[in-house]
Amino acid sequence: MAEPIEVGIVPYTLSADVYERVGADFDTEAVDDAILARLNQLVPAGIVVHRNGKAFADPDVADIARGIDWQHLLSRIDVDQILADHSR
Numbered sequence: 001m002a003e004p005i006e007v008g009i010v011p012y013t014l015s016a017d018v019y020e021r022v023g024a025d026f027d028t029e030a031v032d033d034a035i036l037a038r039l040n041q042l043v044p045a046g047i048v049v050h051r052n053g054k055a056f057a058d059p060d061v062a063d064i065a066r067g068i069d070w071q072h073l074l075s076r077i078d079v080d081q082i083l084a085d086h087s088r
Contacts, residue, residue: 004056007065010049012039012074022083030086038077043068 013032032051039049046058047065057065 002059004048004058005062006054007047007057007062008055008070009053010039010055010070010074011053012036012049012070013053014079018079024083025088026083027086027088031082034082034086035074035077035079038082039073042073042076 012035014028014035019026019028036049036051043049044061044064046061047055047068048057049055055065055068055070
């Protein structure tokens with residue numbers, strides 16, 4: 001089986017501005033992990049985003065991965081619910 005190919009970087013973590021706007025205390029690592037898990041559920045099989053934001057794809061889906069609108073996929077994630085699930 002061929003090694004996965006790096007196909008890009010996905011900025012999936014929330015900025016400090018988001019946390020400031022919401023105004024509560026959150027387990028930020030758990031929030032990032034939940035967003036990442038949901039993002040990886042949304043991508044086609046053979047594509048994975050790692051915790052460092054690097055996206056990898058199996059060679060047969062690398063072109064598909066390069067064409068993904070990451071911002072659109074991220075907009076489909078219910079960040080408010082994730083924040084609610086991980087407040088302290």
